[in-house]
Amino acid sequence: MTTGSATVRILKPPAEEGGGGAARLEKTPTLNNDSIIQLVEAGFSEGTIVKRIEGSPVEFDLSPDKLADLRKHRVTDPIIAAMTTAMSDDSPAKTNSTKPQEQ
Numbered sequence: 001m002t003t004g005s006a007t008v009r010i011l012k013p014p015a016e017e018g019g020g021g022a023a024r025l026e027k028t029p030t031l032n033n034d035s036i037i038q039l040v041e042a043g044f045s046e047g048t049i050v051k052r053i054e055g056s057p058v059e060f061d062l063s064p065d066k067l068a069d070l071r072k073h074r075v076t077d078p079i080i081a082a083m084t085t086a087m088s089d090d091s092p093a094k095t096n097s098t099k100p101q102e103q
Helices: 021-027 033-041 046-054 064-072 077-090 092-097
Strands: none
Touching: 033 046, 033 064, 033 077, 046 077
16 A cells, blocks of 8 residues: 655646736637638648637638639538638627527
């Protein structure tokens, strides 16, 4: 039987100590149509790109012309669907109107 005690000290990285919100924004850039095309052309998998869309701020242009441009650059339907979902999730009117408030 082994007995003893240990002291654990949790250290925060410097970015977290002084309210480093700006540093965090730099690590998660806003995704746009061009950044998605770059990810596809770099060979990232659909799943990786969809996860990136779900975890990042987004500013996509989903007009018919821009959608056609995405398709020309081999952006797949699941990625476009994730882009559409991300845009609708960011809309405050969409999130507030999905459930009527009961009083």
